[in-house]
Amino acid sequence: MTAFDPFEGMTDDELDAFIESEEGGAGAAPLKGNEPEGFRSGFVALVGRPNAGKSTLLNACLGEKVAITSPVAQTTRRRMRGVLNREGCQIVFVDTPGLHKPQDSLGGELNRSALMELDDVDVIAMLIDATKPVGRGDAWVAERVKKSRAKKVLVLTKLDLARPDAVSRQLEEARRLMDFDDEIVVSSTDGFNVDGFCDLVASYLPEGPRWFPEGMTTDESDEMLVAEFVREKVLMRTEQEVPHAVGVVCDSIESKKGGRVLAIHATILVERDGQKGIIIGRGGSMVKHIGTDARRDLERVFGRQVFLDLEVKVSPGWRSDVREIHRMGYAADD
Numbered sequence: 262m263t264a265f266d267p268f269e270g271m272t273d274d275e276l277d278a279f280i281e282s283e284e285g286g287a288g289a290a291p292l293k294g295n296e297p298e299g300f301r302s303g304f305v306a307l308v309g310r311p312n313a314g315k316s317t318l319l320n321a322c323l324g325e326k327v328a329i330t331s332p333v334a335q336t337t338r339r340r341m342r343g344v345l346n347r348e349g350c351q352i353v354f355v356d357t358p359g360l361h362k363p364q365d366s367l368g369g370e371l372n373r374s375a376l377m378e379l380d381d382v383d384v385i386a387m388l389i390d391a392t393k394p395v396g397r398g399d400a401w402v403a404e405r406v407k408k409s410r411a412k413k414v415l416v417l418t419k420l421d422l423a424r425p426d427a428v429s430r431q432l433e434e435a436r437r438l439m440d441f442d443d444e445i446v447v448s449s450t451d452g453f454n455v456d457g458f459c460d461l462v463a464s465y466l467p468e469g470p471r472w473f474p475e476g477m478t479t480d481e482s483d484e485m486l487v488a489e490f491v492r493e494k495v496l497m498r499t500e501q502e503v504p505h506a507v508g509v510v511c512d513s514i515e516s517k518k519g520g521r522v523l524a525i526h527a528t529i530l531v532e533r534d535g536q537k538g539i540i541i542g543r544g545g546s547m548v549k550h551i552g553t554d555a556r557r558d559l560e561r562v563f564g565r566q567v568f569l570d571l572e573v574k575v576s577p578g579w580r581s582d583v584r585e586i587h588r589m590g591y592a593a594d595d
């Protein structure tokens with residue numbers, strides 16, 4: 262069962278080429294389509310500090326939610342691609358984990374995953390939050406971005422929250438970080454300049470055929486979408502150290518009742534018994550809320566009724582175990 266069939270519309274030869282080239286994308290062969298002359302296609306990485314608004318901008322560009330978002334820093338734990346097909350171009354956005362000073366193995370792996378993208382894309386959109394002072398964190402990101410040969414676009418986010426004088430100040434500060442090829446201010450929640458942002462990055466893409474079939478929105482598997490939507494609901498409903506200690510694995514997705522119902526089992530992993538108690542809640546109330554919230558989103562994504570069974574387990578110190586981090590699908594090479 263797949264919600265987004267990544268292979269839809271591909272010939273057998275294209276499928277072989279796609280599989281051989283490590284899931285397609287940067288470094289892979291483009292599809293041989295019959296795009297009109299002048300068709301543009303390429304990769305745009307969204308990078309920046311945690312919470313800068315990368316995943317929210319990705320969802321706004323695509324017009325549907327494929328990446329989870331939350332007020333908790335370091336929500337994104339995987340490099341995720343979102344494909345936007347417009348007249349005359351295909352933009353493959355690459356959402357990356359926020360770049361930050363790592364506190365544990367998970368943080369280190371997240372940085373590595375984000376940095377790996379920088380050399381392999383056509384455009385880097387460096388996002389800076391209009392409401393937070395441009396600081397050492399942004400300078401650190403800029404130093405890494407500078408080394409890439411990609412075109413560099415400064416994107417000032419959350420315009421709806423900032424005063425006009427603060428926006429001008431912020432732009433001046435951001436321009437000092439590096440010589441950007443272009444700049445734009447956006448509000449992803451209001452939709453302000455989201456189309457303009459797509460036009461701008463598209464203008465820097467090289468001419469060439471599509472990289473992904475037209476009907477495809479994301480390269481995430483159904484299992485990963487389930488795990489991420491469940492994790493988002495945990496982030497929304499819990500506080501303090503709990504969100505960072507949570508990992509989610511989707512164990513199974515079964516089609517039932519002639520395909521009308523999906524029975525999904527997922528495990529929420531935490532590091533300590535106390536965190537398990539918080540996730541389960543009094544009389545199981547918290548995990549029930551998380552399940553209800555996630556089920557609503559998943560029914561929309563999969564377009565059918567979902568039965569979601571959640572289990573909570575303790576896996577001490579998983580964030581310090583690189584193998585466990587990768588098994589859960591977080592960070593580079595996954």
Ligand SMILES: Nc1nc2c(ncn2[C@@H]2O[C@H](COP(=O)(O)OP(=O)(O)OP(=O)(O)O)[C@@H](O)[C@H]2O)c(=O)[nH]1
Nearest residue numbers: 311312313314315316317330331335336337359449
């Ligand atoms: N008001 C407003 N809030 C925004 C906007 N863009 C993002 N946010 C909020 O900012 C918070 C962080 O957004 P994300 O998109 O998750 O940020 P991110 O850069 O992907 O974060 P990491 O996963 O930590 O790297 C969320 O609470 C969003 O709702 C915007 O344009 N306006």
